[in-house]
Every structure is written in C-alpha cells, then in structure tokens.
Amino acid sequence: MPRPRSAPKMIQRSKKHIVLFLPHRANPAEGVRVAADLTPLELLQIATFPVQEGYEVHLVDAMIHEDYLEQLMELCEGALLFASSCILGYQVAHGAEVARVVRERFPDLPIIWGGWFPSCYPRQYFVEGIADAVALGQGEMTFWEVVQALENGTPLDDVPGLALWRDGEMVKTASRVIVGFDKIPPVPWHLLEFEKYVELQNDPGSMKVRHRYPDPLDWKEGEPFRGFSFFSSYGCPEPCTFCCSPIVTSRRWKAIAGDALAEDLLELQDRFKFNIVRFQDANFGVAEKRSNAFCEKLIEHGSPFHWNATYEIETVARYKESSVDLLGDSRMHLAVMGAEAGSEEQQTNIKKKIDLEDHLTLALDRLYDRKITTGCTWIIGYPGESQESMLQTLRMAAMIKLRYKGSASDIFPFRAIPGSEDYETALKLGYEPPTALEEWGSHLEYKLEYDDVHLPPLVERMWKRYHATASLYDGHIHEGSRGFRSLLGRIAAWRLGHNNYAFPIEQKMLAAWVRVSGQTSKDKIQQDRASGVTPHPVGS
Numbered sequence: 001m002p003r004p005r006s007a008p009k010m011i012q013r014s015k016k017h018i019v020l021f022l023p024h025r026a027n028p029a030e031g032v033r034v035a036a037d038l039t040p041l042e043l044l045q046i047a048t049f050p051v052q053e054g055y056e057v058h059l060v061d062a063m064i065h066e067d068y069l070e071q072l073m074e075l076c077e078g079a080l081l082f083a084s085s086c087i088l089g090y091q092v093a094h095g096a097e098v099a100r101v102v103r104e105r106f107p108d109l110p111i112i113w114g115g116w117f118p119s120c121y122p123r124q125y126f127v128e129g130i131a132d133a134v135a136l137g138q139g140e141m142t143f144w145e146v147v148q149a150l151e152n153g154t155p156l157d158d159v160p161g162l163a164l165w166r167d168g169e170m171v172k173t174a175s176r177v178i179v180g181f182d183k184i185p186p187v188p189w190h191l192l193e194f195e196k197y198v199e200l201q202n203d204p205g206s207m208k209v210r211h212r213y214p215d216p217l218d219w220k221e222g223e224p225f226r227g228f229s230f231f232s233s234y235g236c237p238e239p240c241t242f243c244c245s246p247i248v249t250s251r252r253w254k255a256i257a258g259d260a261l262a263e264d265l266l267e268l269q270d271r272f273k274f275n276i277v278r279f280q281d282a283n284f285g286v287a288e289k290r291s292n293a294f295c296e297k298l299i300e301h302g303s304p305f306h307w308n309a310t311y312e313i314e315t316v317a318r319y320k321e322s323s324v325d326l327l328g329d330s331r332m333h334l335a336v337m338g339a340e341a342g343s344e345e346q347q348t349n350i351k352k353k354i355d356l357e358d359h360l361t362l363a364l365d366r367l368y369d370r371k372i373t374t375g376c377t378w379i380i381g382y383p384g385e386s387q388e389s390m391l392q393t394l395r396m397a398a399m400i401k402l403r404y405k406g407s408a409s410d411i412f413p414f415r416a417i418p419g420s421e422d423y424e425t426a427l428k429l430g431y432e433p434p435t436a437l438e439e440w441g442s443h444l445e446y447k448l449e450y451d452d453v454h455l456p457p458l459v460e461r462m463w464k465r466y467h468a469t470a471s472l473y474d475g476h477i478h479e480g481s482r483g484f485r486s487l488l489g490r491i492a493a494w495r496l497g498h499n500n501y502a503f504p505i506e507q508k509m510l511a512a513w514v515r516v517s518g519q520t521s522k523d524k525i526q527q528d529r530a531s532g533v534t535p536h537p538v539g540s
Helices: 041-046 048-052 068-075 090-105 116-120 123-127 140-152 194-202 258-272 288-300 313-318 321-329 344-349 359-369 387-403 421-428 457-474 482-498 505-517
Strands: 017-022 032-034 056-061 081-085 111-114 133-135 162-166 169-172 208-210 227-230 233-235 253-255 276-279 306-310 332-340 373-380 408-413
Touching (some): 017 041, 041 140, 332 387, 344 387, 373 387, 457 482, 457 505
Parallel strands (some): 017 056, 032 208, 111 133, 276 306, 332 373, 373 408
C-alpha cells in the first residue's frame, strides 16, 4: 500500500464530520479486482442516522478512489471518528493496514470497526491497537449511538452491541436488539459515486475481473453494464454450521416488504438508470409472499432491469409453480444457491438438510426451464468429514454441472470461519488459525486456500481436475480452433458423466497446443462470468 505523499492539508471543518472507509476486497497488486457492481452498502447503511441528523459524512472506497490514502489523511483531520468494515478475505489485511496508518497519523482519532469478520473476531483489533470499539452484529443503531456518545463525551460502555478494551481485556456491552428496516432512515444515496462504479464495470483496465456474474441470457451485445447492488434484508433463519450468521444474527431475518422494495428500486432506477440489480442479502427468498409481491410490482411496471439474488434450494423447491413463474417474468436472471454437501450424512452434519434426491434437481430444473441461470456451490473437507462423503460431493457437483451447462457448480475446500459452529469444531480437532489480521486476509481468495484443510490426496487430485474439466465443458477457453475446443468439450462431458478424471489427455492436448502454437490467453484480461465466486483453473 502506498504511503501518503505529503502531510495532509490543514482544513477547517465542523467537528461533526465522520470518515467511512471500505478496504479493497482483492489485492490490486496481484492484478485482480472484484466486480464493480459491489458498492459500499455496509457503509451507506451506517451513515443513515448521522446524515439524517446533519452530520457531514465522507465515504472513501479503495475500489474507485486510487488516491484513497491521501483522501483519508485529509479527511481525518478534525474528524469525529474513522470507521471501517470488512468481511473475511483480503479486506481484513488491507483494512488493518490502512487503520494502522490512520492511527499513526491521528493517534487520538477514535477508530470504529464493524462487519462480519470484526463482529466474529473483535479481540484481534484491540490486540493490534487499531480499534477503540467493534460493533457486533447489526450496525445502524449501534453506530449512531457511538457517534452520539463521542459527540457528547459520554462513555461507550453505555452503548449496546459493542466490544471494548478495558484494562487489557475485551469486554462486551449489553446485547443489541435487532430491528427492522422501518426503524432505520433512508439510505443516503447521494454519497454513492455510482458513475465511477459503472466506469469500472465497463473498463477493467489492466485488471482481470473476478466475481463477475454471468450476463442475462437475453443481454444485448454491446449494451453497457450499469450494475447496482442493494440490501433488502438482514440476517438468515438457517442454522448452517459452516456460517457465522446463526451466531451474529441469532437466526433472525428482517426484510423490506416486497411491494415497498420494488417501489424503492423503481425510484432508484429512475435516478441511477441501472440495468442489473445484485441483492447482497444473505437469503433473499425466505418468504414466498414477499418474493411474489416484489415480482408482481416489478412486472406491473414493466420490469425495467434484470436482477439476481441468493435463494435456498429447499425454498425454490417448496415454492408454488406460479411463484417461480413470477421470478422469470420479473427478469430474474440468476439464482445463487448453496448446495454445500453431496451426501445425506454431511447434509445432516451441517444442518443444511437438502433433499438431494428430489429437491435439488427440482429446484434447479424449475429455474433452468425459465431461463434463470443457477449457481451452485459445494464444500469439501468439513471437520471430521469422511473421504467417501467428499467424493460423493464431487460426484454430485459433476452431475449438476453436466445437467446444467453454463451454470456454476463450484467446489471449495472448507474454511474455518470465526463465529461459526464448525470453526469451534475445527479448533477442537487441532486447527491452528492465523494469529494476525494480515494472515487472515493475506490470501486473494480465502476459499481457494486448502493447505491447512488436509484434503485426502485422492480428493485433492480429483477436485483440481474436476474444475479444469468443468472449464473445458463450459467452453471457458479460447485457444485452438472451434473444432478443437468442441473436441475438448466432448471429452470433458464424458468425464463429468462418468466421474472419471484419470489420464487427463485433453488437458495435455491443450497444453501441447499452447506450447506449439504460442497461442495463449494467460496474459489477457480474464473476465470470469461464472455464477460462482471463483474462476475455473484450467490445467491443474
């Protein structure tokens, strides 16, 4: 990270100004940037009360502000507080790095953290000296009360929902009651520099783009992307053991009513002219009536944009046919779904309990038939998981990939996420977690790391070859003639259908073609358009 080039300018500001910062989600030094439709919603949400009450709020996002450090050094002069948020991944390391610079330059400036990772792992922020308080869970009300306490000089100990450092130990204040969106002021959208995100969506520059969702099937070639993201609900009622949400949100789910949500987005679309909406909800489709009301309102107004969201497989399986029809008619183009385990035994262990025999394909068929792309994710290597269970997940993922060509069926090695039930289980089984924030976030994509998961050699080999095979099957290669690529695709289809990854001759053929012809896309910009969250590595 670059250091500030010069001392900050001395500027005159009201005491009532607040600085919010969103760290990089991926390391630009490695030539990677996440999709630019991911806007800083978490910071816009906590800005709601301060903006309503007249505070001057400054939002700096490292993704769109190349001079973010210089901006922060200027803005933090005389500020009431500096606040940041992050999720597990590179954001943890980058956010901590920036906070250390802020603390060094402004040692008396209060630093407040929130977000999924700090909520689950607050102590490390105090140990490393970069936090005066960490918000635990839902942040809007907590942040507003922190702002008022700092403004009035009252102790933060009286603010519910915080972790604090007192006499060399971390303490937690009273629990915070989760509230609905009706208790939170409107989002201050004027703080969002939307056109800068649009520019990055359409011009990745020298970066390759990850986390890029696939285009809608009826997308007009050459049409500029104007992707917009939105929070319509908080929390998730599911008890999944690999996720920290059950502990952070107490399995509570608060959502904007369906018709009101549609009206909000229609108004925002008229303002920002976006053509795709990504819901960043943990679980959008919990309530069928809400989903229907949202879709019906969009259809009534001509559905002026495509949209995508996370739905549970069992949710789609239980919906009425008419409800699923509404999803397609309202221009939903992608459903991101977590299958997570391919064996009934492991489904029970992780408390997911998907009916793999009937409901998995029922849900995917329903969406696929309505030209809604499906994106399935799977996990292997859970604490105590048997090799046979992992192999069954590989078989199920391959079956889904073969059946729904072009839709993701991505497999990730298990990662022990702080705050989850499986994290505690992993610790009991000998897992040694990182000891510093830099280590927690030092990897570009934590879901790709598997050195400490200790996958069985057979599983690891098949997992790598599966993803390479899936890439060939979906046509995610550009080398060679159309006939050559078609041949590789047919071989890949056979492998997926027979769950046989031995003697990967087609991968060797591709490597030989690249070597002889000199043709390669390795150094070109790679825009991953799979519906999962990682690119598919060819040649593993």
